Amino acid sequence: MKRRTVLQSLLSMPAAAALPMEARSQQAQGGAPANRETPATATVGAEVAADAIIRTFNASQFAALRRLGDILMPAATGMPGAAEAGAAEFLDFLIGASGTDRVMLYRDGLDRLNAEAKRRYDKAFREVTAEQAEPLLAPLRASWTYSETKEPFARFLLAAKSDLMLATMNSREYNAAAAQQGRRAGGAGRYWYPIE
Amino acid sequence: MTDHDVLIIGSGASGGMTAHELTRRGIRCLMLDAGPAVDFARDTGLKNVYDLPYRGFGQPGRFPHITQANEFNANAWADEKQNPYTYDPGSPYYWVRVRLIGGKTLLWGRASWRLSDFEFKGKDHDGFGENWPLSYRDLAPYYDRAEPLLRVSGRKEGFRQIPDGVFLEDTSPDSESIQRFLAAAKARSIPTTKPRRATGNLASSVNLLLPDALATGNLQIVSNAVVREITLDKNTGLANGVNFVDRRTTREFHAAARIVALGASALESTRLLLNSRIANSSGVLGHYIFDQFYVKNVVTAIVPEARNGKATRGLMGGSGYIPRFRNLDTREKNFIRGYAFDFGSGGSPGANLFPLYGEALLKEMAATAGTQFSMTTMGEVLPRQENYVSIDPQVKDAWGIPALHIQHRYTDNEFAMARDSMNVADELCRAAGFEVLAKHWEMVPPGESIHELGGCRMGANPKTSVLNAFNQAHDIKNLFVMDGSAFVSGGSQNPTLTISALAMRAAEYMADQMRRGDI
Numbered sequence: 001m002k003r004r005t006v007l008q009s010l011l012s013m014p015a016a017a018a019l020p021m022e023a024r025s026q027q028a029q030g031g032a033p034a035n036r037e038t039p040a041t042a043t044v045g046a047e048v049a050a051d052a053i054i055r056t057f058n059a060s061q062f063a064a065l066r067r068l069g070d071i072l073m074p075a076a077t078g079m080p081g082a083a084e085a086g087a088a089e090f091l092d093f094l095i096g097a098s099g100t101d102r103v104m105l106y107r108d109g110l111d112r113l114n115a116e117a118k119r120r121y122d123k124a125f126r127e128v129t130a131e132q133a134e135p136l137l138a139p140l141r142a143s144w145t146y147s148e149t150k151e152p153f154a155r156f157l158l159a160a161k162s163d164l165m166l167a168t169m170n171s172r173e174y175n176a177a178a179a180q181q182g183r184r185a186g187g188a189g190r191y192w193y194p195i196e
Numbered sequence: 197m198t199d200h201d202v203l204i205i206g207s208g209a210s211g212g213m214t215a216h217e218l219t220r221r222g223i224r225c226l227m228l229d230a231g232p233a234v235d236f237a238r239d240t241g242l243k244n245v246y247d248l249p250y251r252g253f254g255q256p257g258r259f260p261h262i263t264q265a266n267e268f269n270a271n272a273w274a275d276e277k278q279n280p281y282t283y284d285p286g287s288p289y290y291w292v293r294v295r296l297i298g299g300k301t302l303l304w305g306r307a308s309w310r311l312s313d314f315e316f317k318g319k320d321h322d323g324f325g326e327n328w329p330l331s332y333r334d335l336a337p338y339y340d341r342a343e344p345l346l347r348v349s350g351r352k353e354g355f356r357q358i359p360d361g362v363f364l365e366d367t368s369p370d371s372e373s374i375q376r377f378l379a380a381a382k383a384r385s386i387p388t389t390k391p392r393r394a395t396g397n398l399a400s401s402v403n404l405l406l407p408d409a410l411a412t413g414n415l416q417i418v419s420n421a422v423v424r425e426i427t428l429d430k431n432t433g434l435a436n437g438v439n440f441v442d443r444r445t446t447r448e449f450h451a452a453a454r455i456v457a458l459g460a461s462a463l464e465s466t467r468l469l470l471n472s473r474i475a476n477s478s479g480v481l482g483h484y485i486f487d488q489f490y491v492k493n494v495v496t497a498i499v500p501e502a503r504n505g506k507a508t509r510g511l512m513g514g515s516g517y518i519p520r521f522r523n524l525d526t527r528e529k530n531f532i533r534g535y536a537f538d539f540g541s542g543g544s545p546g547a548n549l550f551p552l553y554g555e556a557l558l559k560e561m562a563a564t565a566g567t568q569f570s571m572t573t574m575g576e577v578l579p580r581q582e583n584y585v586s587i588d589p590q591v592k593d594a595w596g597i598p599a600l601h602i603q604h605r606y607t608d609n610e611f612a613m614a615r616d617s618m619n620v621a622d623e624l625c626r627a628a629g630f631e632v633l634a635k636h637w638e639m640v641p642p643g644e645s646i647h648e649l650g651g652c653r654m655g656a657n658p659k660t661s662v663l664n665a666f667n668q669a670h671d672i673k674n675l676f677v678m679d680g681s682a683f684v685s686g687g688s689q690n691p692t693l694t695i696s697a698l699a700m701r702a703a704e705y706m707a708d709q710m711r712r713g714d715i
Contacts, residue, residue, distance in 0.1 A: 045247065072553045090251060098256040130554065140553045146636035158548070163253075165547055170251040175244065186252070189268040191243035195232050195296065196444075 047172065052089040056096035056103060061110040062088065063126035065160070068113065071133050072140075073164045078181060082164045085171035091163055102159075109156025200226040200416070201710065203437060203453035205423050205468070208299025209692050210679035210699040211459030212401025212409075213342070217703035219414035223710065226451055228421035228440055230460075231274075231295035234302065234402070243268070261290040263644060264303070272296065272303060278594040282601045289602040290643040291463060297419055298402035299461065300646060301692070306393040307517075307538075308348040309689035310339050310359045314524065318685050322523065322532045325579055328684045329656040329665035332359065338697035338704075345404055346696065350392030357534075358389075358519045358689065366390040373499045373541040373569060373628070374514040380627035386521050386620070391538075418451075420444055422595050426456055426472040426675070435474075435675045441595045455674045455706065455715060459699065462681040463585055466651035467600045469662075469677075470587050475652070475669045481662050482586055484579040485604060485650040488688055489639040491573035491614050494537075495621040496545055497630035502567040512566060515540035520576075520688050522616070530612040535575035536688040537621065543568040549633050569630050573617040576688045577642070578609055579650055604642040614639050647691050652681035667702035674715045678702055 054062050069082030082088065095106050110125075116136050117125040125136075139154035140161060149155055168174055170186045178185035202218055204211050207229040215225050234240075245252040248267045258276075259265040265273050274293035283289045294300045314321060316328040316335075340362045349364035368390070370378065381388045396403075409415040420443035427450065429436045437452035458465040466482055469475050476482075502512055520534035544565045550557055588601040618637040625632050655661025658670035667682050669675040678699040680691055709715045 072557075074554055074558075076555055076558050094250060094253055094256065097250075102256070137553065141551045143551050144549050144634050146634075146638045161553055162548060166253065167251055170245045170253075172246040175246055186245045188242050188244045189266075190240050191248070191268050192271040193239050193241070194271050195234060195239045 045172075047086065052086070052093060054089065054092050056092045057107065057110065060114055060124060060126075061107060062092060063124065064110045064113045065091065065106075067126040067128070067133075068110075068160055069164045069168075071130050071137070072161050073168045079177050079185075080168070080171070080173045082168045085168040085173045087164050087167035087171065090167045090171070091160075094163070094167070105152060105156050105159065109153055109160065112153050112156075200224050200451075200453045202226075202455045202457055202706070203228070203451055204457045204459060204678075205229075205438065205465070206299060206459035206461065206679065207297045207406065207417065208294075208301050208401055208459065208461065208679075209304075209695045211299070211457075212301065212405035213345075213696045213699040214457050214459055214678050214703045215409040215415050216345075216405040217700050218707060219409040219412040221707045222412075223414060223707060225409070225415045226453060227415060227417045228423055228438070228451065229295075229297050229299070229417065229419055230422045230443060231297060232419045232443075233297040233417075236398075261288075261643075262292050263290070263640075264292060264646070269303070279599075280591050280593060281599050282588045282591055284603065287603065287605050288641045289604050290641045291600075291602065291648070292643065292646045293461070293464070297417065298400045298406075301400040302398075302402065304399075304646075304692055305690065306395075306399050306692075307690035308343065308346060308350070308363075308392050308394055308693040309517075309519070310361055311335075311687050311689055311694050312357050312359055314357050314520070315685050315687040315689075318533070322527075324532055326653075326655060326660070326684055329654055329661075334665075335694070335697050335701060338701045339693065342693060342696040342700055346394040346399060346693065347396050347404070348392055348693070349395050351390040353387070353389045355387055355389070355519055357521075357524060358392075361392075363392060364395065366392075368514075370516075371514045371541055372508075372511045373502075373630075374516060376628040377539065377541075377569070377624065377630075378516070380624050381518065383627070384624070386624070387519055389517050389519065391515055391517055421449070421451075422593075422597065423460070423468060424448075424471070424595070424597050426468065426474060428474065428672070433672065435672055441597075443595070446595060455676065455710070457676040457678050457703075457706070458681075459678040461679055462648045462651055462683075463600060463602070465677050465679055465681045466585055467587070469652065470585070470600075471598055475662055475671045475675060477671050478659055478662060480653065480660060482651055483581050483584040484653050484684075485583050485585055485602075485648065486577040486579045486683075486686060487604075487643060487647045487649060488645045488686060488690075489573075489575045489577055489606060489610050489614065489642070490645045491575075491617060491637055491639055493570050494573045494614075494618050494635060494637065495571045495625050495632055496549060496634045497569045497625040497632045498545060498564050498567040499541070499569055500567075500629070500631050504563050505565070507566060513542045522613075528616070531609045531616070533576040533578065533609070533613070534688060535573050535613050535617050537571050537573055537617070539569070539571045541569050542566065543570070545633055569625060569628075571621045571625070573614065573621070573637075574645070574688050574690075575610060575613045575617065575639075576686060578607065579653070579683075579685055580607070585651060602643070606639060606642065610639065647680075647686065649680040649683040649686045649691060652677045653684050654682045655684065666705040667698060668705070676702055676706060 066088040073082040075081035113125040201224045204227040254267040274295040313332045319327045343361045352360040421440045423440045435456040518537040522534035583604045591599040614637040652662040654663040
């Protein structure tokens with residue numbers, strides 16, 4: 001099922017009415033506006049209605065990132081994982097909007113995953129099993145240190161772990177699923193609009 | 197054009213308190229602030245993190261020096277491109293600013309501790325630096341008045357290093373995990389207390405100080421007024437006003453007043469004086485800047501009994517404070533002065549602390565949810581002549597005003613304190629029966645605590661200080677600097693309460709001098 005379809009189905013469930021923004025938006029689309037003279041027009045986010053165009057990573061890099069997301073942030077206990085949350089698609093955008101250093105950290109790291117998978121298993125990283133990925137992801141088993149490691153591949157893996165998890169947990173899909181379970185996730189906060 | 201008695205630059209803790217104290221004495225004030233006023237109903241609102249364009253990550257690169265900025269509050273912080281500053285590449289400084297009416301009091305952490313004579317008379321104690329030209333006794337009556345204004349709550353303990361005050365007594369019980377920690381500290385003669393902090397939904401000059409000042413009819417506030425320089429009367433050498441730029445239109449204005457009182461924050465007020473080329477006969481202007489170093493999460497631990505959701509009612513939750521306990525009655529070998537800790541029970545350890553991924557990580561995160569006990573160190577940074585700000589002739593802000601160059605480095609004293617604090621925190625957590633997940637002693641870069649101080653230090657000697665004991669410039673008697681730039685030293689206590697009390701005292705002195713006709 002496409003990610004958009006998953007999201008639409010989650011949002012159509014009764015419990016999703018508890019969601020403050022998106023659910024209200026969905027409901028508003030189905031009903032008459034309360035005020036016809038100065039109505040607040042309901043809209044949905046682009047991610048709900050369309051697929052992101054991948055621009056930062058090439059096809060093999062992006063496939064490796066999606067597989068890495070499956071392994072690092074899998075779906076579990078009724079909650080969506082990185083794949084369902086579109087985490088890789090979002091990171092393609094986020095990393096692309098970041099500085100060159102971060103773009104290269106990711107591109108080189110994903111190329112390294114593919115090269116290591118090819119060397120060890122004669123296939124791309126997107127095709128490796130979780131067990132086969134273990135030796136490739138060994139740097140993630142190292143104990144925590146405050147100072148960032150200087151080894152680029154380890155830095156990439158630690159960054160990807162953190163980014164994939166946050167991109168998942170802060171997604172619409174994850175929050176909708178949490179609401180289904182009567183839990184809160186990701187969270188809401190007081191937003192400061194630009195002040196003139 | 198309306199004549200004003202006092203022109204106040206800045207609307208935060210010091211500017212707000214100055215206006216509060218002067219206007220109630222019938223003194224007509226004009227306040228200029230570089231930013232707009234916040235209408236909370238219009239300018240803020242609840243949003244889901246997934247509705248933010250960057251899913252809570254924030255726009256990459258927007259705030260390279262403001263670690264406190266997140267995607268929710270990003271628009272509250274001063275834009276770093278419009279307000280540039282420089283530092284040597286090897287010595288980064290994180291200058292965190294808010295350019296809104298109310299300044300940093302809109303976002304501060306609210307911790308409100310008094311300084312003591314361990315700070316005011318620090319030189320007498322260990323021979324380093326300079327004493328303040330006032331003692332705790334001089335400032336105590338103003339602390340007594342500032343604390344109720346800020347609605348400070350806390351617990352009276354009788355500690356010499358953080359004197360008791362006039363605050364709402366915190367009688368809340370401690371959780372079991374906190375009690376275990378307190379017992380471990382007590383066994384080692386390390387003092388502990390409840391947090392002391394300003395209370396209320398908002399604890400800002402915009403709700404606690406400025407409304408009363410405006411209600412007197414003696415205050416006008418001009419927003420979006422970026423002050424370029426202080427102007428002097430050519431005949432008298434006295435300050436006669438300021439030139440400022442409208443932030444939005446770049447239109448230039450001059451505001452006149454009998455007295456100029458700066459409360460733009462430690463480094464902004466210093467920058468304004470440097471750009472105005474005044475008040476520096478001592479050569480000290482811009483020097484002796486400091487802040488407080490933080491070791492964030494110096495120790496992160498978990499309370500084992502709370503694992504797997506098994507926390508009994510009352511086991512977790514709560515927070516507290518360890519005031520300075522080093523170098524009070526004894527002398528440490530490796531450092532002078534001291535540090536404090538914040539500690540808290542509750543919350544969940546971050547995923548980065550676990551050497552796991554995938555399902556194993558998710559299981560461990562679920563097992564440790566709500567089990568965290570963490571501590572943060574806040575240490576004194578020694579004021580040194582070689583830590584200073586100057587005007588960078590190559591860089592200007594969006595309004596053409598020359599920017600600051602900031603030179604600030606930690607020295608062995610701070611490093612030794614930070615390392616000592618890690619060892620103490622680790623020992624306390626283990627003694628309380630907690631499982632230490634992570635510990636470190638890496639200080640945040642200078643400035644990151646948002647406790648920048650000094651640059652216009654006060655003193656009895658005009659040759660070694662910029663201001664007298666009442667925040668009045670030695671060189672120009674109708675010029676006052678009301679904010680944290682006046683500090684001679686800072687201890688490990690969060691400075692806002694002391695900034696407020698000093699501004700109150702200086703405003704009272706200013707009003708008295710005006711009444712006498714001395715200024």
